[in-house]
Amino acid sequence: MSTRTTDFKHVSYLWDDAKAAEMAGDEVALLIYRSNLLGADLRLTNYGGGNTSCKAMAKDPLTGEEKEVMWVKGSGGDLGTLKKSGLAALYVDRLRNLKNVYRGLAYEDEMVELFNHCIYDLDSKAPSIDTPLHGFLPFKHIDHLHPDAAIAIAAAKDGERITKELFNGTIGWVPWQKPGFELGLMLRKCLDENPGIRGIMLGSHGLFTWGDTAYESYMNTLEVIERCAAYLDENYGKKGPVFGGQKIESAEKTQRAKQAAAIAPVLRGFCSSERNMIGHFTDDARVLEFINSNDLDRLAPLGTSCPDHFLRTKISPLVLKLDASEDLSDVSSLKERLAPEFEAYRKMYTEYYNSCKHANSPAIRDANPVIILYPGIGMFSFSKDKQTARVAAEFYTNAINVMKGAEAISEYTSLPRQEAFNIEYWLLEEAKLQRMPKPKALSGKIALITGSAGGIGRAIAKKFVEEGAVVVLNDMNAERLEGAAEEFKNKYGKDSYATALLNVTSAEDINAAFDAAALAFGGVDIIVNNAGLSISKTIADHTEKDWDLLYDVLVKGQFFITQAAAAVMKKQDIGGDILNIVSKNALVSGPNNAGYGSAKAAQLHLSRLNAAELGADGIRVNVVNPDAVISDSNIWAGGWAEGRAKAYGITVAELPAYYAKRTLLNEIILPDDIANACFAFVGGLLNKSTGNVLNVDGGVANAFVR
Template structure:
């Protein structure tokens, strides 16, 4: 069977002849182009997975002679966004000569350091463990990918026989073995024993395909994956229902979201017993088909097969024994059910480590689950940051696809526990983890800053993201929120923040914002009450409407946002921070300011009261008192600025200088100054401080607390 370009149904043909023609003659540029196309289709490879290579002639910097060099994706990185800086470049002859010093499979890890003696481009990326797998094959262009359709066959009990029959012997087979030098030798042996094959299936692992040009390699890869996909599609539900048929029904979409939002903070707290984790939730149709099935109880404990999968998802998921429609309102009762399940999972993982560890194995890592399944509702994942949690979920969906395919054509087989352990606790993987940058001060933290589409709130959100947090950006002004969304999207990656409409006078919108935080990130750690407004009028001109608006937004808004945030924090039981942006006016009497000043005073004392009550929950409540932060602030638009200028007998344009001159430091206060203060009280150095007031006003002596 020959699959033509127009026949592709299960993969995307993205090759642009015109674009490729522009790169003609530059094999490395064509490698990058091909890699980006492959990485753009998640049916071909998953995020950060797989590697590609090309071999071409280059001038030796010392001899000046033409010599063969291999460019291969280096350690880490993602094919979809790969650039030349992400490639390792090695002399092919020198890489081949490493065979002369290879001491056998028990010593193959030492070969990784020897890769450095083969480097052609000294500024290139560090070579990955898969380097010899490309280097020992003679082809000019090679793709090593982890397509779900191929791994489904590779992980099937009869995978070798299916591969031989499906491809009429044109695809070789190499049994499972941990990636490394010896696997590269086995690939070459397979080729030598099967001359003329177009690729090799790696048992339980993935696929190698190749070509003499970038295009030939690309089209070969697509054709092989397409054929695997067609084969699986022909078998789904043919002999038996998928995953043994459905055992339970899912809740309706809105009910699933409501259950997930209610449960996520409880799960996050239990998963954060070692360090703060960030969550992700999905109720993707593929997930629901699996988690609602009769075969869930059999397949989930087996774990995943491909190393790329279980390195990110742990050996197996935790399947919750909760009814989809369980009443989650009694948090204590739910925890009494969940805590034994978590303890059992931790014990299982510890037993797995103890039974498989070697004398030189790294210390046991966090024993909490990464993937948590709630039948009828969806799947949660928890990790050090949002991106890692989201990618873990994506990889488990890959594993679901693999199990579905393998079960359709044969029966699914996972890696033996010892083999899985040897990958998870591989000393080379540990070294990679140790080389990763240290976490930032707010890594693993989730923040909601009211009024964060502009001014002080936006500056705080930016500072928190810069320091590693994820943020719920919100505002009561839809246009302003849309503008902020665009700004954050172009400044940060999509995993750094989420948006929510939030009018702090609306109980429904307050609850919705915290539900969004729970669904997007798992819960909340930091609440910053920043939303505000100002009305400056003499006593005679103040109206009841003015008074109610000030107190509804500043006082009631602060209280009810804090109340909702505290409810989430208590579910998590890992402490938290409430920071209230109040004002110098809470302490200082000024003209034409009765409503605003008294509301600010109420905010300040409310903060003290909350600090006194929430200490036993390890929830700190602190105040930042700014003054005259004019830049990008809605408060200073229109009547307020005019009112303050009139009160002081100056023009609006003179206000910034006026406020600066009356301070001890003669400084103009900027939104960034307030953001720095908020970081100071939440960044870890003041974890034993609560009930404090931090002035950021340039020094206004009459506003000193003591």
């Protein structure tokens, strides 16, 4: 056991001797354990970034001979959640023999297919482009990470000199080279020329460290990163104020949230000119320090250095020319001001593509920005889904950290435009994109389903998430909402949903819910007016309170949710869907139902009126008419079941069978049936349909619209 200190200030020491002892002798298990620890500290590497490896002896299944095998993180995946299935396993001698057929830098991409001839474990993950970087180094355990502190030095103008002086020559230096076979050979050359070094700094890129054991590699990695971070810490302020000092003041936190919620749908609309994007917003203190600084205009156009940062954040961000205190309520004026900024960005990106493209480059991709900076307010990011947008924001925050550190000790340098293009439009990267699954029907869509913590609403929310959407879960019952959120987190992950307490009769709640949607995802595309209640009483027994409650929740609630939704959708200018869960009672007359049935009839006609008005904005309004959805439905609380049973002269227990038998199909209607009907309207096949009614009632002839 090493006697080195485990007391660190800038990184987290997480190694547990007892846990590691349980894996003694199993180098692969120790590799996974070490990788998970490294991935758990975002100061060491980013989500999905970096890779680790180990080399150990294993029996050749064909010859029975003991052969040296390298296990290395495969293509894709994340160190923090890495499992054995995420590793690639290759014969070391075969991998190293590939240099005998290597034709040079211009042909290095062809080596990737040859990795397959080196595979030891046929069930392992596909080898990544970084495989030779680990294979050509002789060490048993190797870590390749992208810590901000190290990249700050690697991206500094005189990073090579700083690295040599800081580590007294014990850390080598390899200048920028795109990841691949050539870089692997350069790493080995650096080691051969500098025997005894403990790691290698990759110019503008990251860090390689190693050890004879998993623990030695882990400790070496922590120590090197700790020294880099401490060096930056010692130098902040010596050259002058960070980022040239503060230029503007941040708005107060509640004002930042207000401004961000107001502008997010407008930004999302511009960024969704080619396909619907999902947004993310952060006003992290590190972001505010950068976007409020004097050096913002100088540094932001430079872009990032580390390939992992660049691939997720694009060539550079768009910096909005807006004051933090501006009144953003005039949407038309705001769009007129922002349109030229987006056009200028798209033109810049197109010129970048045209000036750097090769004869065989993939076609230009979406020219809209991924990162948008609003000085005094915060940072927005937009991408194909929430996780990708959130991770892009995290990576740009990492890039800010890198710029801050590099400027403190020297001068920040980004990747040259051509090198950046060669990474972004790398044919191997394009091939990886082409292998990704096709987007689901609701990918890029944001849905707010009222009353989605239970019953029909929760079933609709689940269906939409399973089809690719993100959802804003809401309910007026905090406990029920918390339970729904926990279920969605466990089942679909934290990026699938946001939450908002929502009583549809409260204007304040409605505004807050749509602000929550804007801050979490950028806006809203699908609204399902599902929240409701039922009161079954005779005309004589109905009270004014009953009447007002029914009309407030069902009719006014539907109207004011629709009103708020339409305002957001018009900001985005990319259309949208409003679905109203009404009832067969909107069309069928029955006893003990005057208040509920007439409110449902009002909901139905209100839907037609809204469809007529909102069609010009590409907003479709359609209706789903359920009947007798008893399972897990709040509608049966408060005496409704008893009231209906009494009206039909049966017991409550007999209601499900009674409702099924009176239908043409003799079917019991479930929440999932309503969810499927909603998906039918918004899944893409009915995009030219509005003002329609879809009955999901098992077939009740009296409820036929015509």
